[in-house]
């Protein structure tokens with residue numbers, strides 16, 4: 717594989733499974749040293765071991781993006797262990813399928829605390845270090861096709877991902893003078909543990925057998941197959957690379973053609 721990220725240091729939140737795992741592996745394969753940050757230590761350790769097994773370097777930080785001091789600790793770990801930070805991937809995210817009228821303050825706060833506030837704390841901590849290093853940087857946010865439109869049973873999650881797209885735009889403008897680019901990726905229906913849970917929740921609400929909501933969702937994807945975490949990882953690596961140096965403030969749909977915008 718081409719080593720476009722040789723000499724770079726990356727941090728990936730939610731790096732312990734799903735897309736975060738695939739992104740961590742891909743960035744490492746392209747030469748970056750990677751801080752794998754996750755709530756779940758054991759899973760993050762496994763990803764670090766996978767990176768080590770292919771000759772890469774990784775460091776695990778157990779953290780909760782909702783805590784600003786944990787976000788800072790993640791960045792400090794990158795600096796102490798690898799000498800700096802060039803790439804932040806804000807991948808950690810949570811979602812819940814709930815009818816509009818049953819959405820509680822706790823549901824709303826949970827999704828916004830992780831998907832938006834957590835993203836802000838991690839980006840602030842990373843940007844401060846990138847600015848002081850004076851060599852630019854990359855921030856890549858995981859939005860969603862859910863941020864492009866509303867869904868009757870997905871109000872809070874859709875709103876949180878629309879906010880991620882908006883935050884990407886504001887951060888890109890705030891950080892452009894420092895040559896730090898900020899972009900987002902909007903995946904579609906990705907084969908990760910996240911969609912297993914989404915499937916169970918849709919199945920319960922629609923009184924369908926488990927697996928049926930996912931089957932129907934996949935059947936409507938123009939490219940005709942479920943998205944793999946690696947589909948997203950390749951785009952994240954591109955956005956982190958010199959090839960994407962003149963791209964900022966964008967949200968790239970990586971969804972098999974689900975959404976045209």
Ligand SMILES: NC(=O)c1ccc[n+]([C@@H]2O[C@H](COP(=O)([O-])OP(=O)(O)OC[C@H]3O[C@@H](n4cnc5c(N)ncnc54)[C@H](O)[C@@H]3O)[C@@H](O)[C@H]2O)c1
Pocket residue numbers: 729730731732733734735736753754755756759779780781782807808809810811830834858859860861902903904905906907908909910911
């Ligand atoms: N799976 C999909 O179909 C899909 C589609 C579009 C967007 N997304 C978004 O992509 C991102 C990754 O999704 P995924 O499917 O890989 O999810 P996943 O649930 O499989 O994995 C998420 C990871 O984030 C970690 N995490 C959760 N909350 C955290 C917190 N507070 N602090 C630190 N780590 C935390 C989890 O421990 C887990 O390892 C999320 O932001 C999600 O909203 C997912």
